[in-house]
Amino acid sequence: MIIDIAKRAEVLIQALPYIQNYYGKTVVVKYGGSAMEDETLKKAVMGDVVLLTLVGVKIVLVHGGGPELSAMLKRLGKESTFVNGLRVTDKETVDVAQMVLAGKVNKGLVNLIQNVGGSAVGLSGMDGHLIEATMKDEALGYVGQIVAIHPSPIIDLLEKGYIPVVSTLGCDKQGNIYNVNADTAAAYIAGALQAESLISLTDIKGVLNDPSNPQSLITRIHLDEISSLEESGTVTGGMIPKLECCAHAVEQGAKRAFIIDGRVPHSILIEMLTDEGIGTMVTN
Numbered sequence: 001m002i003i004d005i006a007k008r009a010e011v012l013i014q015a016l017p018y019i020q021n022y023y024g025k026t027v028v029v030k031y032g033g034s035a036m037e038d039e040t041l042k043k044a045v046m047g048d049v050v051l052l053t054l055v056g057v058k059i060v061l062v063h064g065g066g067p068e069l070s071a072m073l074k075r076l077g078k079e080s081t082f083v084n085g086l087r088v089t090d091k092e093t094v095d096v097a098q099m100v101l102a103g104k105v106n107k108g109l110v111n112l113i114q115n116v117g118g119s120a121v122g123l124s125g126m127d128g129h130l131i132e133a134t135m136k137d138e139a140l141g142y143v144g145q146i147v148a149i150h151p152s153p154i155i156d157l158l159e160k161g162y163i164p165v166v167s168t169l170g171c172d173k174q175g176n177i178y179n180v181n182a183d184t185a186a187a188y189i190a191g192a193l194q195a196e197s198l199i200s201l202t203d204i205k206g207v208l209n210d211p212s213n214p215q216s217l218i219t220r221i222h223l224d225e226i227s228s229l230e231e232s233g234t235v236t237g238g239m240i241p242k243l244e245c246c247a248h249a250v251e252q253g254a255k256r257a258f259i260i261d262g263r264v265p266h267s268i269l270i271e272m273l274t275d276e277g278i279g280t281m282v283t284n
Contacts, residue, residue: 014274014275015273015274018272018273018274019055019056019057019273022052022055022056022057022196022197022272023055023056023057024056024057024058025057025058025195025196025197026058026059026060026158026193026194026195026196027052027057027058027059027060027195027196027197027198027199027272028060028062028186028189028190028193028195028197028198028199028249028254029045029049029059029060029061029062029186029199029201029268030062030063030064030182030183030186030187030198030199030200030201031045031061031062031063031064031109031201031262032063032064032065032066032182032183032201032202032262033201033202033203033262033263034203034262034263035201035262035263035267036063036064036065036201036262037067038263040265041262041263041265042112043112043116044265044266045201045262045268046109046112046113046115046116046118047116047266048266048268048269049061049113049118049163049268050113050116050117050118050163051269052268052269052272053118053161053163054117058158059163060154060158060163060164060166060189060193060195061109061113061120061163061164061165061166062166062168062182062185062186062189063101063105063106063109063165063166063167063168063182064101064168064182064183065100065101065105065167065182066087068100068101068104068105069087069096069097069100069101072096072099072100073093073096076096078092078093078096080093083139083140085238085241086136086140086143086181087140087143087179088139088140088141088143089140089141089142089143089178089179090141090142091141091142093141093142093179094141094142094177094178094179097169097179098124098169098177101124101167101168101169101179102122102124102126102167102169105167106122106123106124106165106167107122109122109165110122110165113163113165118163119161119162119163120162120163120164120165121157121162121163121164121165122165122166122167123153123154123157123164123165123166123167124166124167124168124169125166125167125168125169125170125171125180125185126169126170126171126177127153128150128152128153129150129171130149130150130151130153130154130166131144131146131149131168131169131170131171131180131185131188132146132147132148132149132150132170132171132172132173133145133146133147133170133171133172133178133180134147134172134178135176135178136178142176142177142178142179143178143179143180143181144169144170144178144179144180146170146180146184146185146188147172149188149189149191149192151189151192151193154166154189154193155193166185166189168180168181168182168184168185168186170185181241183200183241183242183245184241184245184248186198186200186245186249187245187246187248187249187252187257188248188249188252190249190252190254190257191248191249191250191251191252191253191254192252192253193254194253194254195249195253195254195255196254196255196256197254197255197256197257197258197272198246198249198250198254198256198257198258199257199258199260199268199271199272200242200245200246200257200258200259200260201260201261201262201267201268202242202259202260202261202262203261203262203263204239204261205217205260205261205278205279206218206219206259206260206261206278206279206280207221207229207234207235207239207243207259207280208234209234211234211236217279217280218280219277219279219280219281220280220281220282220283221243221280221281221282221283222282222283222284223247223250223251223282223283223284226243226244226247226282229243230243239259242259243259243282245257246258246259246282247282250282250283250284251284255283256281256282256283257281257282258271258277258279258280258281258282259279259280259282260278260279260280261278261279264278267279
């Protein structure tokens with residue numbers, strides 16, 4: 001028992017310089033994948049978010065909710081169609097997206113954070129015109145391309161000690177509503193806030209040198225290396241837009257961006273508060 005307590009104390013001491021570095025800084029967490037669907041992982045992520053807030057880190061949680069949206073559309077008898085990974089979104093679908101993402105998913109996360117001891121407020125990209133968007137492609141319907149981020153609602157909540165929980169619906173000045181990719185929105189928000197870090201939870205370990213070998217993790221990538229990784233075929237498929245979102249965040253002012261495995265319990269804490277980390281870091 002004494003040994004266990006000593007080990008716990010040692011872990012805390014090792015985390016101290018990282019806590020000091022992040023104290024008072026803003027970290028944007030993009031929340032999705034298995035970590036959002038598995039109840040045990042979901043509770044672990046919310047616990048991590050609350051713990052970091054209690055030690056002085058300003059956390060902004062940006063979430064997706066594609067599976068929940070697909071399930072609701074199916075219940076309503078409406079099949080989902082995707083083009084290059086993006087959901088074709090007609091007017092009826094964007095109305096359902098507003099109901100599911102800004103309603104059920106967002107408020108469920110707010111409630112869960114509060115149940116584990118945090119204080120959270122849910123936002124959508126429509127609140128305070130947070131995410132200004134326009135139509136990305138007429139063939140996709142109401143899928144949004146971000147025009148600007150107006151971060152005042154997030155900043156106000158952070159200053160009052162709340163955890164902003166953001167669903168990624170955008171709007172334009174004519175009142176149209178758009179479904180915006182959550183990875184993209186998190187990157188733009190991290191850039192606009194000049195965040196210390198963007199942390200993207202995924203269902204793989206990070207960027208792999210050999211996609212068939214999970215042990216070939218690339219722990220650090222500089223911006224000027226990304227194009228060569230894509231051209232060589234090292235980075236393919238769905239990892240390309242995730243990596244490019246990380247690059248955008250860093251280019252726009254975030255200090256660093258991480259792609260980490262959200263299937264590992266407490267992966268956020270492992271990445272932020274240990275020497276080893278757990279995923280891929282993108283830096284300028």
